Amino acid sequence: MNVIDLKSLYETDNLEWLKSTIELLKNKQFNALDLDNLIEELEDLGSEKKNAVASLLYQTIKYLLLLQYWISEYENNSAHWQEEIYAFRFQLSQRMTTNLRNYLKQELEHIYNQALKAVKAKTKNQVQFPLECPYTLDELLNEDWFPNQSDNKKEELD
Numbered sequence: 001m002n003v004i005d006l007k008s009l010y011e012t013d014n015l016e017w018l019k020s021t022i023e024l025l026k027n028k029q030f031n032a033l034d035l036d037n038l039i040e041e042l043e044d045l046g047s048e049k050k051n052a053v054a055s056l057l058y059q060t061i062k063y064l065l066l067l068q069y070w071i072s073e074y075e076n077n078s079a080h081w082q083e084e085i086y087a088f089r090f091q092l093s094q095r096m097t098t099n100l101r102n103y104l105k106q107e108l109e110h111i112y113n114q115a116l117k118a119v120k121a122k123t124k125n126q127v128q129f130p131l132e133c134p135y136t137l138d139e140l141l142n143e144d145w146f147p148n149q150s151d152n153k154k155e156e157l158d
Helices: 003-012 014-026 035-069 071-095 098-122 137-141 150-157
Strands: none
Touching: 003 014, 003 035, 014 035, 035 071, 035 098, 035 137, 071 137, 098 137
Protein backbone atom coordinates (compact mmCIF):
# COMPACT_ATOMS: atom_id res chain seq x y z
CA MET A 1 0.00 0.00 0.00
CA ASN A 2 1.35 3.44 -0.85
CA VAL A 3 0.94 6.75 0.99
CA ILE A 4 -1.83 8.02 -1.34
CA ASP A 5 -3.88 4.84 -0.79
CA LEU A 6 -3.29 5.08 2.94
CA LYS A 7 -4.45 8.72 3.00
CA SER A 8 -7.64 7.72 1.18
CA LEU A 9 -8.15 4.83 3.59
CA TYR A 10 -7.87 7.25 6.52
CA GLU A 11 -10.87 9.17 5.17
CA THR A 12 -13.02 6.09 4.59
CA ASP A 13 -12.07 3.47 7.20
CA ASN A 14 -10.10 4.72 10.19
CA LEU A 15 -9.80 1.30 11.80
CA GLU A 16 -8.40 -0.26 8.64
CA TRP A 17 -6.02 2.71 8.28
CA LEU A 18 -4.82 2.08 11.82
CA LYS A 19 -4.26 -1.63 11.18
CA SER A 20 -2.34 -0.87 7.97
CA THR A 21 -0.24 1.79 9.71
CA ILE A 22 0.68 -0.59 12.53
CA GLU A 23 1.65 -3.25 10.01
CA LEU A 24 3.84 -0.77 8.12
CA LEU A 25 5.53 0.27 11.37
CA LYS A 26 6.14 -3.35 12.39
CA ASN A 27 7.68 -4.03 8.98
CA LYS A 28 9.76 -0.84 9.18
CA GLN A 29 8.21 0.44 5.94
CA PHE A 30 8.51 4.05 7.07
CA ASN A 31 8.42 5.54 3.56
CA ALA A 32 4.93 4.13 3.02
CA LEU A 33 3.48 5.78 6.16
CA ASP A 34 0.82 8.46 6.02
CA LEU A 35 2.80 10.71 8.35
CA ASP A 36 0.40 13.67 8.36
CA ASN A 37 -2.51 11.61 9.64
CA LEU A 38 -0.28 9.52 11.92
CA ILE A 39 0.99 12.68 13.61
CA GLU A 40 -2.56 13.98 13.97
CA GLU A 41 -3.69 10.70 15.53
CA LEU A 42 -0.79 10.67 17.99
CA GLU A 43 -1.50 14.26 19.02
CA ASP A 44 -5.19 13.41 19.49
CA LEU A 45 -4.27 10.38 21.57
CA GLY A 46 -2.19 12.54 23.91
CA SER A 47 -5.02 15.05 24.22
CA GLU A 48 -7.58 12.32 24.92
CA LYS A 49 -5.46 10.92 27.74
CA LYS A 50 -4.97 14.37 29.28
CA ASN A 51 -8.67 15.16 29.00
CA ALA A 52 -9.60 11.83 30.59
CA VAL A 53 -7.40 12.24 33.67
CA ALA A 54 -8.35 15.92 34.04
CA SER A 55 -12.03 14.96 33.97
CA LEU A 56 -11.52 12.24 36.57
CA LEU A 57 -9.58 14.61 38.82
CA TYR A 58 -12.32 17.23 38.40
CA GLN A 59 -14.92 14.71 39.57
CA THR A 60 -12.73 13.64 42.50
CA ILE A 61 -12.30 17.23 43.65
CA LYS A 62 -15.99 17.98 43.23
CA TYR A 63 -17.05 15.09 45.44
CA LEU A 64 -14.33 15.74 48.02
CA LEU A 65 -15.54 19.33 48.33
CA LEU A 66 -19.13 18.19 48.76
CA LEU A 67 -18.08 15.56 51.28
CA GLN A 68 -15.99 17.97 53.32
CA TYR A 69 -17.98 21.20 53.14
CA TRP A 70 -21.67 20.52 52.43
CA ILE A 71 -22.36 19.59 56.02
CA SER A 72 -26.17 19.82 55.79
CA GLU A 73 -26.17 17.03 53.16
CA TYR A 74 -23.41 14.93 54.71
CA GLU A 75 -25.62 12.42 56.52
CA ASN A 76 -27.79 11.71 53.47
CA ASN A 77 -25.07 11.71 50.80
CA SER A 78 -21.66 10.93 52.29
CA ALA A 79 -21.71 7.22 51.43
CA HIS A 80 -22.58 7.98 47.80
CA TRP A 81 -19.94 10.70 47.56
CA GLN A 82 -17.27 8.43 49.03
CA GLU A 83 -18.17 5.65 46.60
CA GLU A 84 -17.87 8.10 43.69
CA ILE A 85 -14.48 9.28 44.95
CA TYR A 86 -13.23 5.69 45.15
CA ALA A 87 -14.47 5.01 41.61
CA PHE A 88 -12.83 8.11 40.13
CA ARG A 89 -9.57 7.46 41.97
CA PHE A 90 -9.52 3.87 40.72
CA GLN A 91 -9.99 5.06 37.14
CA LEU A 92 -7.24 7.63 37.63
CA SER A 93 -4.87 4.98 38.95
CA GLN A 94 -5.52 2.83 35.87
CA ARG A 95 -4.55 5.68 33.53
CA MET A 96 -1.80 7.43 35.48
CA THR A 97 1.66 7.85 34.00
CA THR A 98 4.47 10.14 35.06
CA ASN A 99 3.69 12.44 32.15
CA LEU A 100 -0.03 12.61 33.01
CA ARG A 101 0.75 13.16 36.69
CA ASN A 102 2.96 16.10 35.73
CA TYR A 103 0.15 17.43 33.55
CA LEU A 104 -2.34 17.21 36.43
CA LYS A 105 0.08 18.95 38.77
CA GLN A 106 0.43 21.78 36.26
CA GLU A 107 -3.34 22.04 35.72
CA LEU A 108 -4.51 21.45 39.30
CA GLU A 109 -5.61 25.02 40.03
CA HIS A 110 -7.52 25.28 36.75
CA ILE A 111 -9.24 21.94 37.36
CA TYR A 112 -10.01 23.01 40.93
CA ASN A 113 -11.58 26.26 39.73
CA GLN A 114 -13.86 24.34 37.36
CA ALA A 115 -14.89 21.93 40.14
CA LEU A 116 -15.46 24.88 42.45
CA LYS A 117 -17.89 26.45 39.98
CA ALA A 118 -19.82 23.18 39.81
CA VAL A 119 -20.15 22.70 43.57
CA LYS A 120 -21.11 26.32 44.09
CA ALA A 121 -23.90 25.87 41.55
CA LYS A 122 -24.98 22.55 43.12
CA THR A 123 -25.13 24.08 46.60
CA LYS A 124 -26.76 27.30 45.30
CA ASN A 125 -23.85 29.29 46.77
CA GLN A 126 -25.01 28.35 50.28
CA VAL A 127 -21.67 26.77 51.23
CA GLN A 128 -18.31 28.46 51.78
CA PHE A 129 -15.67 26.61 49.77
CA PRO A 130 -11.95 27.51 49.72
CA LEU A 131 -10.97 29.78 46.82
CA GLU A 132 -7.75 27.80 46.35
CA CYS A 133 -7.44 24.04 46.21
CA PRO A 134 -7.14 22.71 49.77
CA TYR A 135 -5.82 19.36 48.54
CA THR A 136 -2.44 18.30 47.25
CA LEU A 137 -2.23 16.14 44.15
CA ASP A 138 -0.88 13.31 46.31
CA GLU A 139 -3.95 13.52 48.56
CA LEU A 140 -6.30 13.63 45.58
CA LEU A 141 -4.77 10.52 44.04
CA ASN A 142 -4.46 8.56 47.31
CA GLU A 143 -7.43 6.18 47.38
CA ASP A 144 -7.31 5.94 51.19
CA TRP A 145 -7.13 9.67 51.94
CA PHE A 146 -10.21 11.67 52.88
CA PRO A 147 -10.39 15.14 54.40
CA ASN A 148 -11.29 15.57 58.04
CA GLN A 149 -14.93 16.62 58.27
CA SER A 150 -14.88 17.25 62.03
CA ASP A 151 -13.25 20.68 61.65
CA ASN A 152 -16.00 21.80 59.29
CA LYS A 153 -18.78 20.41 61.50
CA LYS A 154 -17.35 22.36 64.45
CA GLU A 155 -17.33 25.55 62.32
CA GLU A 156 -20.97 25.01 61.36
CA LEU A 157 -21.98 24.72 65.03
CA ASP A 158 -20.23 27.97 65.99
